[in-house]
Amino acid sequence: MGCYQSKVKKQWLGYEDPVTLASQTAFSVSEVEALFELYKSISGSVTDDGLISKEEFLLALFKNKKKENLFANRIFDLFDANHKGVIDFGDFVRSLTVFHPNASKEDKIDFTFKLYDLDGTGFIERHEVKQMLIALLCESDMKLADETIEVILDKTFEDADVNRDGKIDRAEWQQYVSKNPSLLKIMNLPYLRDITTTFPSFIFHSEVDEIST
Numbered sequence: 001m002g003c004y005q006s007k008v009k010k011q012w013l014g015y016e017d018p019v020t021l022a023s024q025t026a027f028s029v030s031e032v033e034a035l036f037e038l039y040k041s042i043s044g045s046v047t048d049d050g051l052i053s054k055e056e057f058l059l060a061l062f063k064n065k066k067k068e069n070l071f072a073n074r075i076f077d078l079f080d081a082n083h084k085g086v087i088d089f090g091d092f093v094r095s096l097t098v099f100h101p102n103a104s105k106e107d108k109i110d111f112t113f114k115l116y117d118l119d120g121t122g123f124i125e126r127h128e129v130k131q132m133l134i135a136l137l138c139e140s141d142m143k144l145a146d147e148t149i150e151v152i153l154d155k156t157f158e159d160a161d162v163n164r165d166g167k168i169d170r171a172e173w174q175q176y177v178s179k180n181p182s183l184l185k186i187m188n189l190p191y192l193r194d195i196t197t198t199f200p201s202f203i204f205h206s207e208v209d210e211i212s213t
Contacts, residue, residue: 014051014088021090025097032093039089052087070118071135078114101188106174108187113173123167126153 018032027035042060043052052060057076079087079095087095097103098111118128130153137144144152160168160176168176177183 014090016090016093021093025093026100026102027093027097035093035096036089039092052092054085057087069135069139070131071139074115074118074132074135078111099187103187105184108184109174109177110170112177112183112187113170116173123169124173125167126157129153129156 018029021032022029042056043050045059046056047053054076058072079091081091098107116124116128116132133149160172162172
C-alpha cells in the first residue's frame with residue numbers, strides 16, 4: 001500500500017492521503033478515493049498534468065471552456081484557495097466538502113458569503129450582489145428587466161442590511177440566510193453522500209429568484 005501511494009504521489013501533484021483528507025472533511029475514505037478517480041478524469045480533460053486548470057474546471061462544471069462568467073470564475077477562485085491558478089487534489093476535496101449533505105450549515109453560509117463578497121472586504125455590497133445576480137441569470141439563460149433586478153436588490157438589502165449601512169456583514173448574512181434557507185439550496189449535493197465517478201453537473205444553476213425570497 002505504501003509503495004502504491006508513493007507512486008501515486010509522484011504522478012499527481014498535490015496528491016494527499018485519503019485517510020488524512022477524510023479526517024479533515026465530511027467525506028469517508030472510500031468517498032475520497034472515488035473523488036480521486038473523478039479528479040484524475042477532470043485534470044486530464046484538456047492538459048494531462050495532474051492539476052485542474054480553470055479551463056478544465058469550467059468545462060466539467062459548466063460544460064463550456066470558452067465561456068466567461070463571473071459566477072463560474074468566482075467558484076474557481078474559491079476552490080483555488082491558495083491562488084495558484086490551478087486546483088490540486090487537496091484543494092478539490094476540501095472545497096467540495098462544503099457541498100456534502102453532512103457539512104455544517106455554518107460552513108455553507110460562510111461559503112455563500114465569500115461567493116458574494118467579490119472584493120474580499122468582509123462585506124457584501126449592493127454592486128456585488130448585482131454583479132452576481134446578473135451572472136447567475138446569464139448562466140441560467142434567463143433575463144430580467146433592469147427594474148426587476150433593482151427591486152430584487154432593494155428587497156434583499158431591506159431584509160438583510162439590519163443596521164442600514166448599505167452593506168451586509170457576516171452576522172447579518174447569517175441571520176438573513178437563516179430566515180431564507182432556500183439560499184442554501186445550491187450548497188447541498190446529495191450524491192456526495194455516496195459519491196460515484198460521475199462528476200455532478202453542479203447545482204449551481206440555481207433558482208435565481210430565490211435571492212429575493
